[in-house]
Amino acid sequence: MTVAAILVLLGLSGFFSGSETALTASSRAKLRARADRGDAGAQAALSVTEDSERLIGSILLGNNVVNILAASLATALFTRIFGSGGVALATLVMTLLVLIFSEVLPKTYAILAPEDLASRVARPVRALTVVIAPVVAVVRMIVRGILALFGLRSDSGDHVFSVQEEIAGALAIGHSSGTVQKEERDRLLGALDLGDRSVEEIMLHRSRIEMIDAELPTQEIIDRVLKSPHTRLPVYRGERENVIGVVHAKDLLRGVSRIVREAGEAGVEGFDVLSVSMPPYFVPETTPLDEQMREFLARRTHFALVVDEYGSLRGLITLEDILEEIVGEITDEHDTEAAQILTPNAAGDYLVEGAMTIRDLNRALDWALPDDEANTIAGLVIHMAQCIPTQGQVFSFHGYRFEVVSRRENRLTRLRIRPLGETPAQAMADQ
Known part of the structure; x- marks a missing residue:
């Protein structure tokens, strides 16, 4: 009877571990697509993940209760059979069982098919969160009180899922793996960034x-x-x-x-x-x-x-x-200014117009020059130099070398730029 109870508790522990991984790793976009097609499980998964703090609290509470109970029963069983030496043996056996069957196995399966598992476990997990809601509420109050002592605040209204961050992350992974081309990534990220730019x-x-x-x-x-x-x-x-x-x-x-x-x-x-x-x-x-x-x-x-x-x-x-x-740049037969083609010279320098925007340069070369204080390359150099540089002056900041090639009145019209520490061969290979 005790062995059967331990096995049931291990199964419940695996259920909680797999549910946590599935519900947090599943894509809300994919769940929404399933829900729109009439999948009630996907709709339940979307609903239960709305309050992430309550969800995680309920699952962790349930998981810890069954793990502790299973360990206690195993210790009592092994002590009855092997005497005082059964405590160490019970600890070893339960550690292996919990690690394999209650943690690694269910979480690995959940990662392989998060949306499928999330749709199946969402309704029982939702019922669990309702049943133990009072206990979770007390735990949340205690946690927030402790965090407040360290000057940290937990706002339940904040959602852990950001659609824009999820899409941007997926595009970055796709680009690094070669499944998403740079032009496609730039177009999609450009559309996402419109709300953050003026x-x-x-x-x-x-x-x-x-x-x-x-x-x-x-x-x-x-x-x-x-x-x-x-x-x-x-x-x-x-x-x-x-x-x-x-x-x-x-x-x-x-x-x-x-x-x-x-x-x-x-x-x-x-x-x-x-x-x-x-x-x-x-x-x-x-x-x-x-x-x-x-x-x-x-x-x-x-x-x-x-x-x-x-x-x-x-x-x-x-x-x-x-x-x-x-x-990207849209040109027609009447455009007098063609899009600037950025090609490094033998020294690895890029000759750019001072009026070129920092964002366009970053997009073209996958650089990370800051655009908080200035919109153009010339504006960035003037801001960092705290003056209007003269022709021939050279500056190094933000990991890049800037040389003023030409200046007209108070405007920097052309500059040479290259990343510090990059060899000409590396610069050519980036193109």
Whole structure:
């Protein structure tokens, strides 16, 4: 009878160990897919893992109770048979049995098929958590009290499962194993990161915006619009900060064509570009990219001017800029600036434009330069140097060597960068 009880307790211990591993290792995405197909077990598994602290507490409590009870029964049994020497023998035998049949075996099986096992054990585990909920609540209070003594807080509202972290981790593992290509990883991670990045990080700075002066002669405005690679151009009056409209090339040409038909070519001189301009759309520089993309789609527009907290013009952003954060550089036959190709020279240096964003460089070369204090490579060098470097100056920080190749006024236009300690052969092999 005692032997049978010990075997039952070992089986229960294996059940608890396997359930813990299955419920914590199973993918919530896969469980959700099963639940959507009508799998009640998967739905129960999703429900029981919502409160992870309560789940782990219940399983550990049950597991410890059956293990201690099994060890006590074994000790009593072996002492009755072998006398005082039975204590040591019972300890040895139970250690082996618990290790093999209650820990390693069930946990190994759970790792091999976590979603299958989680779906089967979820309902009995859920019933267990309800039954011993009062005991678990007391244990949780004691644990939180002890943690509070060390300045740590446990918030039951925090969820241990992060969808973004789970996807990012899976992509990192897939890329390292060769099953996910770098381009695919970058596209998916770019989509995940939109909510954590702001308009300011990817906008075109105001110094590089191509604008139209509303006071220019009509023919010169037409010539500038036709020569520009852009279809939308901001229109200002007086100073560049005073943007009063945005003209679309098609709208301008339609307006000019209508004037020519109605009043002939002589009527073009009196044409007002503002009559075909759209009102400017301003957005704060702190707007998250995912929110701005939704605004673009809702407004059915692709173009916005970026302002700071004082209302001063900072730059412009388009829907294409946001999409490029996901799919990479988008170019067409009218683009004047091709995507920069990063190839190391014989010394292992990469020649990069100062205006290149740190994020683009990190994505292209799998580097880890920080982008907390600056958005561009030039901005990072200026921030770390605490001055505007001169041509030829060399700096080393964050594990990389930076050399200022050229400077125009106060702007660093080109730099050479290479990881410290990397040989030219290693740099070439990375490409």
